[in-house]
Amino acid sequence: MLEDFKQHFKERFDYLNNKQLLIAVSGGIDSVVLCYLCKMCEIPFTMAHCNFHLRAEDSIEDQVFVEHLAKRLGVDVLVKEFDTETYANNNKVSIQIAARELRYNWFESLVVEGKYDYLLTAHHLDDSIETFLINFSRGTGVEGLLGIPEVNDYIVRPLLIFTRDEINQFALEHNIQWREDYTNAQTKYLRNKFRKLVVPILKEINPQFSNSFLDTISNLSDTNQLAKDAIDFAFSRVARYQEDGSIIFLIDEIKKLSSPKAYLYEMLKPFGFTAWKDIIHLLEAKSGKVIYAKEYILLKDRSVFVLQKRTELEKNK
Secondary structure: OHHHHHHHHHHHOHHHOOOOEEEEOOOOHHHHHHHHHHHHOOOOOEEEEEEOOOOOHHHHHHHHHHHHHHHHHOOOEEEEEOOHHHHHHHHOOOHHHHHHHHHHHHHHHHHHOOOOOEEEOOOOHHHHHHHHHHHHHHOOOOHHHOOOOOEEOOEEOOOOOOOHHHHHHHHHHOOOOOOOOHHHHOOOOHHHHHHHHHHHHHHHHOOOHHHHHHHHHHHHHHHHHHHHHHHHHHHHHHEEEOOOOOEEEEHHHHHOOOOHHHHHHHHHHHHOOOOHHHHHOOOOOOOOOEEEOOOEEEEEEOOEEEEEEHHHHHHHO
16 A cells, blocks of 8 residues: 555645645544654654544544654654534534544644645545545535545645545554544444445445445535536626626526526535525516625616625625
């Protein structure tokens, strides 16, 4: 796995050379193995650990383990402690969502402050398979079937071509120690249900399932790029930028497209409009119809849709 990782990193992530890198380290096998791989490949990095204080003594022991690991590898480590339950209650979100928001808000702040350029996470191929299955079970479009992206802004995931079994084997071969999170064995969480109950059956049916999945993701990615090209071309036909910063969409031109509602949905999605039920009725709606996104507002004004930032619209009132 070491040579495969070294070659993969050189081919896909050569731009990370001489950059300030963070590795998100929970203490679990995946992130610990990523640290060892980077160390063996002489890739400089700093470890970043989040203590969510959700598992009593285990959370403290995780932090101590990561701090000792940093000393063993001779790298710096950053630790951030969170009152996750209070955050979840105050923001009316689940514990899982709270932990995710706290974690990535902290990581992003470190990058925005200019201290670091990229964050490496240890998501692997089986994580991507689970994400695919979760999205598929809930209903999704092509993008939801692409699994976990290799790169997303400042976040880079160099282990996505490796399976959980390969990571486990590498850890055993190199006598690597890690921390076990007992919640990973619980099937009350949807991801764990797929991990423990569904994926093993798929791999039993097709022992080459992981490779087949990679091929499928590659094909879907190509298809998704074709769709994006078509959407960009359609946008250039139907959208007009205005001097005040707003965008006008020509309804008659939209109706000439092969699938007007689908095109309209995809063109509006980057602006935060993701409620399909709101958008599909827009073309037949009466003039004056308004829908809202977090940052934008869309108004139907006779033969056009007018897209403006919400703050700009308020200033014009």
